[in-house]
Amino acid sequence: MSTERIETVVVGGGQAGLATGYHLTRRGRPFVILDAGERVGDAWRARWDSLRLFSPAKFDGLPGLPYPGPGWAFPTRDEFADYLQAYAAWAELPVRTRTAVRRVSCEGGRYVVETDGDLRYEAENVVIAAGYDRLPKTPEYAGRLAPDIRQVHAVDYRNPDQLQDGPALVVGAGNSGADIALELARTHRVLLSGPHPGQLPWHIDRRPSRVLAPVLFFLFRRVFTVRTPVGRKLRPKVLAHSAPLIRVKSADLTAAGVERVARTTGVRDGRPVLADGTAPDVANVVWCTGFRPNTSWIDLPVFGPDGEPAQQRGVLEGQPGLYFVGRLFQYAMASSMIQGVGRDAEHVVRHLVARATQRPAPAGTTPLDAHDRSSSG
Incomplete structure (x- = not known):
């Protein structure tokens, strides 16, 4: 060498x-x-x-x-x-x-x-x-899902053609999960699993955003820093939690027919189990569970x-x-x-x-x- x-x-x-x-x-x-x-x-x-x-x-x-x-x-x-x-x-x-x-x-x-x-x-x-x-993070129980369920992590997801016919469970309701769920809803019945992370109160691609976006980016650059009390208070929360939904809104998901369901907690008889005890019969699982x-x-x-x-x-x-x-x-x-x-x-x-x-x-x-x-x- x-x-x-x-x-x-x-x-x-x-x-x-x-x-x-x-x-x-x-x-x-x-x-x-x-x-x-x-x-x-x-x-x-x-x-x-x-x-x-x-x-x-x-x-x-x-x-x-x-x-x-x-x-x-x-x-x-x-x-x-x-x-x-x-x-x-x-x-x-x-x-x-x-x-x-x-x-x-x-x-x-x-x-x-x-x-x-x-x-x-x-x-x-x-x-x-x-x-x-950049190492995809999936729960340990993912390996116990039935082999007939197609599993895709967000890092490998490209488009709906990767999924097979039948319902899709999207695990993780942050920005990636919401974006992918909305896209999949055009061709699949979609269940979106996980707590709602909150959302920006305006649509980023509409005209009012031209006034609000510069203000927001100014805050991101100049106010929310490690030198300000508000920035130091915000930093650990940002590092520990996913960001609020930015482009997709809850109303968009509802209008597209996406069904919000409880957090996914495990597997029973090869099917994913939710926190409310239900085990939806799905053909696909898309893991939007982040990285380690x-x-x-x-x-x-x-x-x-x-x-x-x-x-x-x-x-x-x-x-x-x-x-x-x-x-x-x-x-x-x-x-x-x-x-x-x-x-x-x-x-x-x-x-x-x-x-x-x-x-x-x-x-x-x-x-x-x-x-x-x-x-x-």
Whole structure:
């Protein structure tokens, strides 16, 4: 295995990684972005076919390049993925696709980033801009459902054609569950299982939202932060619970014929059992039950008992040179949103550059500009 030495490795080529790359480029720092997808934006292309963003296009641009098109349109999954691909090309970012990172560790005062190929990287800094909450979470009793029930997790759901004829139980009533239930209701009888998480009191794609959305996004960026009492009070609730329904409303589900049922608690005779003791006879189960973290590839002592990194606005003081961008409520409610990653990325890069200027260059190395790469075997 050969080794490439570079000042900074950014893990993840989604919006958080690309925004970080933009600010690193502006500062003239040498770096590389590693992404597992075939193309930039493939993490979005892998989601269900009818997905649209919750934020209007005017709030969906990354630093330096506004999202093109009508400002109050809601981009589709593929449209936003294409924008990310175009952004990487526009900013001339050194993204290396088809490069999955399998381990990040520290050796001899430098970070080592191992990939699934024949190349590893040694770096002074690593920016984790890839979500690690990507292991589908399903209850243990899912394996006891009868084999004639087709099971699909939301991460693998694409469209109703994946399901067989007959009723569908959607487990999990958050945004993903509500969106998928509404789509499935066109072709299936749908039961939506789980408590109602609440909902925004207005329709995001109607004209009044053009007044309300800017106010909401201002709150997300400027008011709901770790620096304000209201933000500090809100943060643990956001980390612990699903968000309220944003696009789909309860009335939409009712009008489409979606039946709300109690929480799913187990299995009896191969059929799902609800909290009220009933066992609906369904042909399909769609698990919209979220994800669990997989941090095994980050081989560093940086996670607390809650599974979150012990960070301050993306900076880990106890692990110099390691940074996070794009985490849920990392600094503000907007931190994991498209409109929030640029500000957090800029803060992280500012800290990274300050650290680099204070640190003497390692022996045997030469300065690199943003487009010069050196390798050694």
